[in-house]
Amino acid sequence: MQLTCIDCDRLWELHQPRIRCACGGLLQIEQQWKRLDADRLKRLFHARLAERMTPYASGVWRYKELIHPELPDEAIVTRYEGNTGxxxxxxxxxxxxxxxxxxxxxxxxxSGSFKDNGMTVAVSHGHALGMNRFACSSTGNTSSSLAMYAAWCGKTSYVFVPEEGVADGKVLQTLAYGGKLVRFPGTYDDGLRFLEAHADEFGLYVCNSVNPLxxxxxxxxxxxxxxxxxxxxxxxxxxxxxxxxxxxxxxxxxxxxxxxxxxxxxxxxxxxxxxxxxxxxxxxxxxxxxxxxxxxxxxxxxxxxxxxxxxxxxxxxxxxxxxxxxxxxxxxxxxxxxxxxxxxxxxxxxxxxxxxxxxxxxxxxxxxxxxxxxxxxxxxxxxxxxxxxxxYAGRTPEALELRMRERMLDRASVDRRL
Structure with missing residues (x-):
């Protein structure tokens, strides 16, 4: 596995907490696929459907050979994510x-969203690197996912969430998992720019999608x-x-x-x-x-x-x-x-x-x-x-619903008289 810049093709060490190239380009994980046998992999992935209580019970880590084969199993932080219908x-x-x-x-x-599929890998990699502070900018789903995984492995999460335009339920979910909430005026983009500029200063491992993991x-x-x-x-x-x-x-x-x-x-x-x-x-x-x-x-x-x-x-x-x-x-x-x-x-x-x-x-x-x-x-x-x-969930009741309600009110009136 190696990190490659999608703009200038420069190579970087995977074992560094880096999310962008020096040129500003995004990084991407590259692997060699020629050595892999498709039929063997199909058998392996099918066999892992029977896994319970191991990292391979995860619908993400079932495919570990295609995602992060170099990560030690003991570093995996998983809630058995994936396995969705x-x-x-x-x-x-x-x-x-x-x-x-x-x-x-x-x-x-x-945590209720697709972010878990990516977050388990990002947090596991950061955990293996020895990082203790994880961070993201978020419109809600990323923050709650990061807060959940950080809590699960005993780390601290810092989540940057705009003051407006984010559903309250997502913010409350983040807080419930123990995420340190930083509300700010502006947008998701403003939060991400801040993290990219200051992550090293505050010792933060950024888990937004700019992170190739x-x-x-x-x-x-x-x-x-x-x-x-x-x-x-x-x-x-x-x-x-x-x-x-x-x-x-x-x-x-x-x-x-x-x-x-x-x-x-x-x-x-x-x-x-x-x-x-x-x-x-x-x-x-x-x-x-x-x-x-x-x-x-x-x-x-x-x-x-x-x-x-x-x-x-x-x-x-x-x-x-x-x-x-x-x-x-x-x-x-x-x-x-x-x-x-x-x-x-x-x-x-x-x-x-x-x-x-x-x-x-x-x-x-x-x-x-x-x-x-x-x-x-x-x-x-x-x-x-x-x-x-x-x-739309509370729209006007249909006629049958109204009749049933009227019957219940009639029955309650009789009960009170008795």
């Missing part, structure tokens, strides 16, 4: 207008999808685009699965952004190669409120490798999709529902054919943003 959702398929939709419920992770852990999402589908991939994978770490990890994971020989075909990737926070989509649509940050953000899907996504270059590589597309959706479209997902019995936070909303729009525009299949990644739990439910 892949649900055949007929109602969602009808809503989106395609033949088959599978929902990958990353909301079933221990986060991306390695998040690759496991697509590894697990492939294994659950017996190594036969769908036509499309749809993912929401905030910091774009998931899109970056998705592309890297697909490329590696194909290079090893674990899958034959690579699905196309669709990255969905909210119209009120869509700098990456605007760049791609304009055919540009440089992202212009979006200073003013406006979407109720708070996890997407990121105007300068740090992983945009890696996400662009994902689009290039998979012949992928981007699309934007309105908050109204997001919440319409969320209601369908919630009423299906799975549920998700608004940012997750952007995937289904985006799939519906792409199908309507015939970019995705109605006979194709898609996996939509649900990134966060229904209760991550409970306030979002107020828009």
């Amino acid at each position: 892949l649900y055949d959702a007929a109602a969602t398929a009808r809503f989106a207008g395609v033949r088959r939709v599978l929902l990958k419920a990353q909301s079933e992770n221990p 986060r991306i390695e852990g998040q690759k496991s999402i697509v590894f697990e999808i492939a294994q659950q589908l017996e190594w036969s991939m769908p036509d499309w994978i749809v993912v929401p685009g905030g910091a774009l770490s998931n899109a970056a990890a998705l592309g890297k994971g697909l490329q590696e699965l194909q290079a090893i020989g674990l899958i034959e075909t690579v699905p196309r990737v669709a990255i969905v952004q909210a119209e009120g926070a869509s700098p990456f989509h605007r760049m791609v649509e304009a055919g540009e190669r440089t992202l212009t940050p979006e200073p003013r953000l406006s979407t109720r899907a708070s996890a997407l409120n990121i105007g300068s996504p740090p992983s945009w270059k890696k996400a662009l590589r994902t689009l290039e490798h998979t012949n992928g597309v981007t699309v934007t959706v309105t908050d109204e479209q997001i919440f319409a999709a969320k209601q369908v997902i919630d009423r299906s019995g799975i549920g998700c936070e608004p940012a997750s529902a952007a995937t289904v909303a985006g799939l519906k729009r792409l199908a309507a525009e015939r970019i995705i054919d109605k006979d194709e299949t898609a996996v939509c990644i649900l990134t966060g739990h229904l209760l991550k943003d409970a306030e979002a439910l107020a828009g």
Whole structure:
């Protein structure tokens, strides 16, 4: 394993707490895949499904050979993350207008979001390096995930969260795990810039998606999808685009699965952004190669409120490798999709529902054919943003509900008279 800058190709030692190259470029883990035997790996990963109470019971560390083979087992910090459901959702398929939709419920992770897949690897690596203070800037899910893992291994977490635009439930979850909360005026981007400038000064190990180990852990999402589908991939994978770490990890994971020989075909990737926070989509649509940050953000899907996504270059590589597309959706479209997902019995936070909303729009525009299949990644739990439910969960009762309530009131009146 080695760290390589995606801009200048300079190599760095993996055993240093470094998250960027000296040139400012993002770093990426590179491994040699030629020595790996695909059939042997399939047998090994299948056998590990029976693991209990060991690191390999994790849906991330099951694939340790593809993620961080050099990490000692005793350094692994795990809550048996991953192992999330892949649900055949007929109602969602009808809503989106395609033949088959599978929902990958990353909301079933221990802290309630996909961040756990990457955080277990970042924190484990920092733990192995002897770091004691872990930090992140966050719109909510990253902070609660980091606080959970830091608490689990007896470390301290410092989380930088904007004063506005973050769901209260995510902040409270972070505090419950013992995270040291730093609220500040500004955006996620401001917090990340501060950490990158001052992490060394305060002895902080940064666990945002600029940390290449986060991306390695998040690759496991697509590894697990492939294994659950017996190594036969769908036509499309749809993912929401905030910091774009998931899109970056998705592309890297697909490329590696194909290079090893674990899958034959690579699905196309669709990255969905909210119209009120869509700098990456605007760049791609304009055919540009440089992202212009979006200073003013406006979407109720708070996890997407990121105007300068740090992983945009890696996400662009994902689009290039998979012949992928981007699309934007309105908050109204997001919440319409969320209601369908919630009423299906799975549920998700608004940012997750952007995937289904985006799939519906792409199908309507015939970019995705109605006979194709898609996996939509649900990134966060229904209760991550409970306030979002107020828009429709308490709507006017139906007639049968009213009749039952009236009957109960009649019965209570009789009981009081008796």
